[in-house]
Amino acid sequence: MPLALLVSDPFAGTLLLLALIWLAAKLGGEVALRLKLPTVAGELSAGLALAGLHQAFPHLPDVAASEPVGVLASLGVLVLMFAVGLESTVPQMMRVGGPSLRVAILGVFAPMAAGLLGAWWLLPVGVPWVVDLFIGACLCATSIGISAQVLREKHAAASPEGRVIVGAAVIDDVLGLLVLVAVSGLAAAASTGGSLPWVGLARTLALALAFLALALTLGRRATPHLFHLASRFRGEQLLLPLGLGFAFLLAWLGNLAGLAPIVGAYAAGLILEPTHIQVLEARESHTLEALVHPLVTTLAPIFFVVMGARVDPAALLAPRTLLFAGVLAVLGVLGKWIAGYAAGRGFRAAVVGWGMVPRGEVGFVFVATGAQLSLGGQPLLSPEVQAGIVGALLLTTMAGPVGLSWVLRRKG
Secondary structure, eight states, X not given: OHHHHHHTOTTHHHHHHHHHXXXXXXXXXXXXXXXXXXXXXXXHHHHXXXXXXXXXXXXXXXXXXXXXXXXXXXXXXXHHHHHHHHTSOHHHHHHTHHHHHHHHHHHHHHHHHHHHHHHHHHSOTTOOHHHHHHHHHHTSOOOHHHHHHHHHHTTOTTSHHHHHHHHHHXXXXXXXXXXHHHHHHHHHHHHHTOOOOHHHXXXXXXXXXXXXXXXXXXXXXXXXXXXXXXXXXXXXXXXXXXXXXXHHHHHHHHHHTTSOHHHHHHHHHHHOOXXXXXXXXXXXXXXXXHHHHHHHHHHHHHHHHHHHHTSOTGGGOSHHHHHHHHHHHHHHHHHXXXXXXXXXXXXXXXXXXXXXXXOHHHHHHHHHHHHHOEETTEESSOHHHHHHHHHHHXXXXXXXXXXXXXXXXXXX
């Protein structure tokens, strides 16, 4: 009986999935390194390969459909963004606040306009203009998680360009959220004949800005006292659990404010400056960054593999879908790359531009939202259009780390 219970344990399937994910991530990363590409590109490709294998052999486990694996993937990107935040401080980020704001604004509107024109050109006549607008909105998002991993690999996260990229991506998240709310409101208004919900849009903006302001001011002042109080505890190994607890708390609060949880996790890392936790670090003989690093190397690959596995390979093989995805991807890359020049003098525009290219999980959230909206009784985004957008997001997500790795390597 104990053996039978062990064999029928429902968690056993998750163990198999995790084994496949980690092995696939390492194999994909190794191939990418041998091709002089960032490991992130290999991990995304590994996820796409697992999705293709599942379609060819349905008896194999579906990586993208596993809820436990999805939870670990979400934890992976949160820990990654917390680690990226730990590499900078609020004063350092404020020094690049102006360039980050300029890059974020241009990085939202340039690709959105390009995507809108591309959709209008490629889609059949008669498609509602709201669909074109939503496709353009899907290209305005930026996934900082992927660029952050490349910056970490190249030891460039603390560079001026790295801080501009991260700062612009945080602002980009707020602007992208507003665009998503506005376009979704337009779709709903077009379907029902109502008007745009300006009150809801203003409320979302106010909550997001209030969260960021409070986190970076009151939160930064409160953390030294909190961690000084924690240093009086007699228990061992306090630093990592307290640090992660603080990061997840801010991620939750950020989500309540309408932001992506990754923004809250990044803000937590940014707030925890070395002087705030130096007592605990001295007592445990380890820095918080050093303690978080093994979690990043373990959990972050799950996120990237799962993100690649969520793409339907079969839907990308249709010639029209490939053309649609390719054109949107080119326009999306150009829109973000141009935004790098908004950083101004003293910054390498190509590094900033390529760092803003990946869409990743943020773009997929846009597509998922569009799939749930309806227009005239029909889905706002047809399956073919969804496949094309997902293909474009995947291409930009792959092109971003490749281009960023290349321009960073040129510096040497």
